[in-house]
Amino acid sequence: LGVEIKTNSVIDLNQGIEDLLKQEYGAVLVAIGAHKGKKLGIPGADLDGVLVGTSFMRDVNLGKDVKLGKKVIVIGGGNVAMDCARSARRLGAAEVGVSCLECCDDMPADITEVDQAREEGIEIYDSRTFTKIVSNDGKVAGVGCLEITGCTFDDDGGPHFDVVNDEEHTLEADTVIFAIGQVPEVSDSRIVKVSKMGTIDADSETLMLETNGVFVAGDCFSGVASIIDAIAGGQKSASKIHRYLQGDVLRVIPTSEIAATEIKVEIPSETEKKERQ
Ligand SMILES: Cc1cc2nc3c(=O)[nH]c(=O)nc-3n(C[C@H](O)[C@H](O)[C@H](O)COP(=O)(O)OP(=O)(O)OC[C@H]3O[C@@H](n4cnc5c(N)ncnc54)[C@H](O)[C@@H]3O)c2cc1C
Structure with a gap:
């Protein structure tokens, strides 16, 4: 198709895009x-030994020498x-556990992933909220947790936990x-x-940003x-x-889809039936 692929090129998402549009590119x-990746804003989250999943997985896949302790807790479900x-x-x-807010039946992970994790000896500690990263002499020693029976989110995404009791465990x-x-x-x-x-942010129909010619996907x-x-x-x-490149309108009202079986055609009884032409 004539696509030229340039690897190892970070594009600045402001000036870099403007520069591309000024060159021979009609759209970006x-x-x-x-x-x-995100961390919870709990005490101890910035200690050495507290990692973020995406960076950890990137380093593993790049074959870097990733140092882990003997006991690992992954927070997330x-x-x-x-x-x-x-x-x-x-x-x-040696010991790996996964701990999350949801109960086992409601974890967002695919059930096959959870089953295969268990087969690899991974423990699931479900229905918990996390209060702090416990440390000992500045080193990570565990995760402080409270047991919960459920969790709801308000309109701004703030969580509310139904805590079983105030007894924290690690x-x-x-x-x-x-x-x-x-x-x-x-x-x-x-x-x-x-x-x-x-x-x-982009227009959900045109998929274009406020700047003409800049689109998003994925x-x-x-x-x-x-x-x-x-x-x-x-x-x-x-x-x-x-x-866009053809100069066509981007907002196209989709024709409503009607299943063939929903189309009713009344053929007058006197109509003569003929072979298909
Ligand atoms: C750990 C993990 C496991 C997953 N496992 C699965 C799975 O098993 N099955 C599944 O369907 N999905 C899985 N997903 C989700 C899936 O990877 C994504 O939904 C999908 O890759 C999104 O595609 P994308 O093209 O939007 O972005 P990506 O595939 O993330 O590609 C983005 C690209 O943009 C590049 N880039 C970023 N910033 C810049 C910049 N400024 N300049 C130039 N280049 C830049 C990045 O280097 C990267 O090459 C997983 C995700 C994660 C994090």
Whole structure:
């Protein structure tokens, strides 16, 4: 197709995009993924030995010499948490646990991932909220937890926990890995505006930013999803870019889809039936 691929090139999301538009490029697609992992804002979260899932997985996959303690607790209940826990186990951690807010039946991770993690000897400590990273002489010693029976979120996304009682307990660990979600590595600029969710703001129909000719696709727009969703998003954005470059309108009202079985045609009884022409 004549696509030229330039690797190891970081594009500045403000000036860099403007420069591309000033060169021979008619449009720019921003598809930078969501790689910035989060930590809970609890005491001790900045200690050495407290890692973020995405950075940990990147280092593992780049073959870096990742140092882990003997006991690892992964905080989070999704597929990324399972990847981190299973990778920690394969790197030689003797005891690996995953701890999350949800009860086992409601964990966002695929059930097969949870089952396979258990087969690798990983313990699941479900229905907990986290109060602090416990330390001993400045070193991580565990995660302070409270048992909960449920959790609700207010309109601003703030969590409210139904705590069983005030008795805090510690899950012992010398390494803690946060796997509680990711956002794109972006900040508000002339070109890129960041939504309340931390994703890149764009028109949901045209997929274009406020700056003409700049489009988005994938996790950086939708939030963390899956490879197949990113491919579908890429196709949608490509068709919008195609229209843009042709000078076509981007807002196309979709024709409503009607199943063939829903179409009723009344044929007058006197109509003569003929062979298909
Ligand atoms: C640990 C982990 C495990 C996962 N496992 C699965 C799985 O098993 N199955 C599944 O379907 N999905 C999985 N996902 C989700 C899946 O990886 C994403 O949904 C998908 O890759 C998103 O595609 P994307 O094209 O939006 O972004 P990415 O695939 O994240 O690609 C973004 C690209 O943009 C580059 N980039 C970022 N910033 C810049 C910049 N400023 N300049 C230039 N380049 C830049 C990055 O280097 C990267 O190459 C997983 C995610 C994680 C974190």
